[in-house]
Amino acid sequence: MKRKPLTEDSILKKILASCRPQPGSSMSKSIALGIGDDAALFRPKIREETILTCDWFLEGTHFLRDTHPPDSVGWKCLARAVSDIAAMGGTPRCFLLSLALPASLTGRWLDTFLAGLRSASRELGCALAGGDTTRRGEVLINVTVVGEVKAGHAVLRSGARAGDFVYVSGRLGEAELGLRFLKLSKKPLKPRNPLTQKHLYPEPRVALGRWLSDTRLASSMMDISDGLSSDLRRLCAASRVGARLEMERIPRVGIPDDALFQGIDSIRLALHGGDDYELLFTVPPRRLDLVPGSFQGVPLTLIGTITKKREIVLLEDGGRNRQLVIAGWDPFRERI
Amino acid sequence: MKRKPLTEDSILKKILASCRPQPGSSMSKSIALGIGDDAALFRPKIREETILTCDWFLEGTHFLRDTHPPDSVGWKCLARAVSDIAAMGGTPRCFLLSLALPASLTGRWLDTFLAGLRSASRELGCALAGGDTTRRGEVLINVTVVGEVKAGHAVLRSGARAGDFVYVSGRLGEAELGLRFLKLSKKPLKPRNPLTQKHLYPEPRVALGRWLSDTRLASSMMDISDGLSSDLRRLCAASRVGARLEMERIPRVGIPDDALFQGIDSIRLALHGGDDYELLFTVPPRRLDLVPGSFQGVPLTLIGTITKKREIVLLEDGGRNRQLVIAGWDPFRERI
16 A cells, blocks of 8 residues: 655654754753744854854765665764864754655655664764755755854864874775775675775764864864865865875775775775765874874874975875875766 | 866855855855855854754756746745745845756856856845855755844744734735746746746845844744745644634735736635745734834735634635635645
8 A cells, every 4th residue: 555645744743753852952952943943043152153064965976775774874964064063173063954855765764764863963962953855756965064163263174384294083995995895795784884884874073173173283174075185185275285195104994805805905995085084184293292192092193294385295105206196086077 | 169077176166256255244244264164164143043944946846947047046046045034033144055966057057056146145145155066967956044033032933822913925926926927938038027036036025024023023923935825824833823814815916917827816826826935924913003014115914813723714705714725835745
């Protein structure tokens, strides 16, 4: 028996029932008025600036309906937008969900999607405040996240100076390897396979970003979403500087010893793989001693230095210098 | 000769060049940091709450690429989201633009779209603060608008009480008539044809909304985006009340005396037509004398009363009462 597709209002009710923060909870404090009116009302804290970011998450471009489980789609659409808040050194407060989907997906798919979204919302302390829904042949998602940071404390892309040291958190290329594994794998994978975990359920580095902003250790910062090569170029362009990376220092994904992964080069994944949502930041020389080797279990690795000359040079393992090729993800060049 | 499609970064630059507010202008004051970093920074005013809203504007669902000129798409995607700010009694401050489009439209189409967007941004005092772009086969737009309202002054949907009077601004059904004219018309129309003006370039009632909030005249308010019948039902549901409308009082679009429009019923357009972006609000009886017949040239019309009984009754011109049929636009029921 075919169920009657839901109306827009009843889909809103479903979203609300799944994701509304508990009244009185710390998460709901900053929301004066949530879903159900023309707009949401947010109470800004005094002496804080509001951080605003929005992110597309589109079927066929950013995820595949047959490959990506709906709860991963729900988790990731919020996590990747929250990563932009982390990259400014801020704290996520609330989000707006714009969701377009086929009427046929308003049952089980939507329920599982909302379960993933609810997990991310709770884990990241970011409450649903509003949104917009409509019908569409494919799943289209846009998430706006609102965060806050002490006035004057936001860490920008533009603060890097020649002589600063370049750091990354985590190990790069893990998400890209996970994506390839998902696509190569013939049989369905366990829901929490460690190889695909980072691609499906990325964890934005909120605590690390906030710590780097509070301590003012980082002179510049951004998150790595399109790959180190593309994103470091953006940071250098914003700061009007260049950089020199040492290939052997770059922390990279380990490639499993399996025929499936033959020919996959971990340094290529680390330089150009997308979706890692690690933090890329720079530290002035006088503050270098204050950077620990890891933060809450996440390794922090020095990978190079900022240079006055506006080019990005990679010192290869053999000792040869070459210009770093920019080959991170650009939606106007390629698709997943 | 086929031009090389732009990269994501160069599209961002194009958007920025077209829409960046002048530094030092009143529009740019609340934006501490605009496009070009991981996120935008907004400086909230003290003793104000932040209003947040987002709106889909999708090719094939909300507009048609062949029918709607790109500058109208640019104008309207912002204007309709700003209308939600007006509906709360707030002042728009800034917006985020999420834009997905085919590489083939990154030339002239994008330029004209941005010109329309820039006009709306300037006229509505709402500055571009950030966004996200990607490639897609169809044009997908999502706009997030940030507004502000004095703390405690936002006018909600939930404030209507039995005995309040129901008002609307403007004349209803004009946008729907414009859409029908656009679709019926065989030849290309003049860019500023008065019949299509309201459908293509709607003007959100920001000054009126703010005045109703400042004076505390309105006990409840929302904008009419899906049609009076659907939207009044939402207001009544939020306020847990009903309403009684008098059909003869409803200010409605005039139908031109032309064979093209034969059979089109102005009251149906006024009750169920979408996209008007007029304000629907309620006024307590003791404040009735303070409501003028028009505000800045926009008529304000009393169309009925709020009732305790939770049903919406329409008193027809002949004097017969009937339940109002809810037949406004619902994307899960129909498409344009």
